[in-house]
Amino acid sequence: MNKENPKQCGAIAIIGKPNTGKSTLMNAILGAKLSIVSPKPQTTRKNVLGIYTENNVQIVFLDTPGVLKPRYELHKSMMGYVKNSVAESDAIMVLIDATNAKKSSEFLTPEFMELLKGCGLPIFCVFNKVDALKNRRDVLPLIISYQEMGIFKEFFAISALENKYVDDMMKTIATYIPEGDFLHDAEDLSTLPQRFFVSEIIREVIFHEFEQEIPYSAEVLIQEFKEREHGKWYIAADIIVERDTQKAIIIGKKGEKIKTVGQKAREAAEEHLGMPVFLEIFVKVRNDWRDSKSHLAGLGY
Ligand SMILES: Nc1nc2c(ncn2[C@@H]2O[C@H](COP(=O)(O)OP(=O)(O)OP(=O)(O)O)[C@@H](O)[C@H]2O)c(=O)[nH]1
Numbered sequence: 168m169n170k171e172n173p174k175q176c177g178a179i180a181i182i183g184k185p186n187t188g189k190s191t192l193m194n195a196i197l198g199a200k201l202s203i204v205s206p207k208p209q210t211t212r213k214n215v216l217g218i219y220t221e222n223n224v225q226i227v228f229l230d231t232p233g234v235l236k237p238r239y240e241l242h243k244s245m246m247g248y249v250k251n252s253v254a255e256s257d258a259i260m261v262l263i264d265a266t267n268a269k270k271s272s273e274f275l276t277p278e279f280m281e282l283l284k285g286c287g288l289p290i291f292c293v294f295n296k297v298d299a300l301k302n303r304r305d306v307l308p309l310i311i312s313y314q315e316m317g318i319f320k321e322f323f324a325i326s327a328l329e330n331k332y333v334d335d336m337m338k339t340i341a342t343y344i345p346e347g348d349f350l351h352d353a354e355d356l357s358t359l360p361q362r363f364f365v366s367e368i369i370r371e372v373i374f375h376e377f378e379q380e381i382p383y384s385a386e387v388l389i390q391e392f393k394e395r396e397h398g399k400w401y402i403a404a405d406i407i408v409e410r411d412t413q414k415a416i417i418i419g420k421k422g423e424k425i426k427t428v429g430q431k432a433r434e435a436a437e438e439h440l441g442m443p444v445f446l447e448i449f450v451k452v453r454n455d456w457r458d459s460k461s462h463l464a465g466l467g468y
Pocket residue numbers: 184185186187188189190191192203204205206207208209210211212231232233234295296297298299325326327328329
């Protein structure tokens with residue numbers, strides 16, 4: 168090992184309220200579209216692991232589901248992921264939407280503050296979406312008031328969407344990463360299997376194509392995933408919804424809507440995998456899966 172420039176390796180959890188830009192930020196840091204993004208809150212449901220390697224520094228990022236008050240069993244699992252991510256990290260990034268700071272900090276309840284204080288890790292406060300402020304300096308009063316909370320080691324003001332000020336932030340953050348050998352190959356972007364990313368890609372299309380409760384009532388389960396050396400990969404996926412009426416909406420008149428979903432998902436999957444794909448999608452109903460422990464277990468929650 169190079170003594171003057173030893174390797175550093177660590178993990179950082181990105182946490183915050185839904186819709187603050189956690190997934191957009193992880194994608195910006197990695198320079199790759201790994202985590203799904205939508206204008207709707209509660210897009211991310213499971214921790215998404217992304218590996219950043221730059222020179223002698225490797226950071227394993229965990230993009231987490233937005234922190235919310237659990238209303239379904241599903242939400243309890245999602246909040247479990249957030250708490251585990253804190254337990255497994257060397258530092259924490261708290262993302263705040265600078266255009267909506269009051270709402271973004273609602274999750275910093277006394278209970279959550281205790282969790283953060285108790286973890287003994289460096290915590291960074293990241294004000295995101297500064298591109299949408301009149302002036303980036305408008306963040307200054309926010310920084311002053313957040314300093315009073317007494318839990319943050321560093322403050323940053325960035326735009327994940329425009330990938331602005333992110334590099335500078337990474338330089339500072341790297342100084343907090345402990346010395347240690349890399350845990351992953353420098354070329355690897357994640358340890359999650361490709362079938363996970365394909366199921367997420369289908370979910371993302373659903374978030375963009377449907378309104379109201381449909382995206383929240385839908386889950387995707389990959390039933391078959393056949394990688395072929397020659398020819399198209401074969402992927403069969405179930406979209407699982409809670410009611411027959413939702414199934415009808417997803418299928419659409421004469422199957423038009425599901426055709427669009429299938430086409431968009433196939434194109435995105437092909438781009439992600441770098442392979443031609445034959446994608447088959449089936450829509451199934453599992454009544455109230457979001458509130459059923461056994462259904463949730465079957466869906467990997
Ligand atoms: N203007 C602006 N919009 C942003 C920025 N970062 C993210 N967004 C938008 O905010 C919305 C939510 O982004 P996500 O990355 O899905 O947010 P998230 O925090 O991962 O949300 P959940 O997964 O639901 O917790 C999307 O419409 C993004 O395009 C930013 O820097 N500036």
